[in-house]
Amino acid sequence: MRKGKSKFLAVIILVLLAGIYYYVTIPAINIHSSGFWTFLLAVMVLILVMYAVRRVRSVQEAKNNKVLKIGTGLVLLVLVVYGAGTLLSSPVVNAKKYQKLLEPETGNFTEDIEQISYDQIPLLDKDSAELLGNRKMGSMVDMVSQFEVSNLYSQINYQGRPVRVTPLEYASFIKWFTNQKDGIPAYIMIDMATQDTELVKLKEGIKYSEAEYLNRNIYRHLRFQYPTYIFDQLSFEINEDGVPYWICPVKKYTIGLFGGQTIGRVVLCNAVTGECQDVAVEDCPTWVDRVYPADLLVELYNYHGTLINGFINSVLGQKGCLKTTEGYNYLALNDDVWVYTGVTSVSGDRSNVGFVLMNQRTKETKYYEVSGAEEYSAMGSAEGQVQNLGYKATFPLLLNIANEPTYFIALKDEAGLVKKYAMVNIQKYQNVAIGDTVADCEKAYRKLIGTGGNSQNGEVVGVNTVSGKIKRIAQAVIEGNSHFYVVFEEDGLKLDGPDTKAEGVLPEPLIFDVPVADYPEIVAYDVGDELQMEFSADTPACQVLSLK
Structure with missing residues (x-):
């Protein structure tokens, strides 16, 4: 009876330890997951250790024990399979397959990338967004003692505008314990063009996030619903109605056990309710912006550029090898977020041979052959x-x-x-x-x-020309800068250009603004002198563009 109870207790302890390990590390039950192999090895080693503690009394006895021999052999077999799988999945033996994981198209810069207006240019980087977010949080006296701002700051397109969004998180374990019933009450949204920062309060708090400790932790919540899925980098986004979601891309391995990683599916998890929607990448809603992590896209392009002539050439001769430059940024095009990075030779020179744009929702990649500065x-x-x-x-x-x-x-x-x-x-x-x-x-x-x-507003204004005799010239100082204002005589005045042919475009009276800082030669002109200028008519006084 004692032996039976002891064996039963050992099994209970083993299951308990394995369960705790699984609950903490939450590996995917999937042979393509390195975490699964680590979990498997940990369980096997734990079984052997517990068996040895109960049954083996000496080193010599351990050497002769059949169970330990078989168990050790199985552990070594798993290690060999894992090592072989890693090697056979690597670019060393699969260079052509890796090189074709991403197939860029050749794009036309002027056609694909339109000139955008000032209110669509993201003026802030992530660091600047964090400063604004922390400053906004510091002004919310009712929340600042309980919550902090997460450092996620995902850049997305929201209702046609580039913004960064990030959730709040509990300030500490104690703050989680006292607030987790109602959840996280808000997220921060920063307009990257206007720098307007808004703390968006929710009717119902965010229950599922990275800041949770138990089952509502977003990674644990996903694991229990999708035990075999291997998730890549999660991003926090909002849909067009401002509802917060976790965008959870699912890894797909296309070369051997662990190689050729791309994205096969994406899980959309409502951050408030925890409700999940599992869709294929090609069926992902258009409001979603970040399915393919930027780091993954850069890695895929580097495979394409460096393995063009095989793995050995990528290490030794490096003929024709290209790689992305260090760093990347984001560009909003056609309501999608594209990763931008330069392309340079692997020799490490300080110039680019071109650049690529990679769509974070569809993986579409375009290469532009524009040589220039890195x-x-x-x-x-x-x-x-x-x-x-x-x-x-x-x-x-x-x-x-x-x-x-x-x-x-x-x-x-x-x-x-x-x-x-x-x-x-x-x-x-x-x-x-x-x-x-x-x-x-x-x-x-x-x-x-x-x-x-x-x-x-980011659009080119017509360039016009004017020539004639100066009728009047006056000087003024505006915000510390000197300007000369010129009026021409009507007799002999010559006007040409797109704005001069459309009635009502040119301002009345016709006055030309000449900044002295830009055109110091204007100080040499006086009434009666002949003068020719280029100008635009987008201000009350026509803005001079050049003097001739």
């Missing part, structure tokens, strides 16, 4: 323009300015606040324009690259 070189050029101020550049955002691929960079002070903006021409990165606002920056940039244009 991102960090462009960041260095921008910082060099304000080196006396000590501002630091954020990772660039790719824009189309006057049909030129252009890096848009925010410049931040030591406190992390955006102080200025820079535009750097990708192909001629010595062309750097700086401005206190996006509009000022673009105006200076267009002048620098020789388009002679101006813009309003």
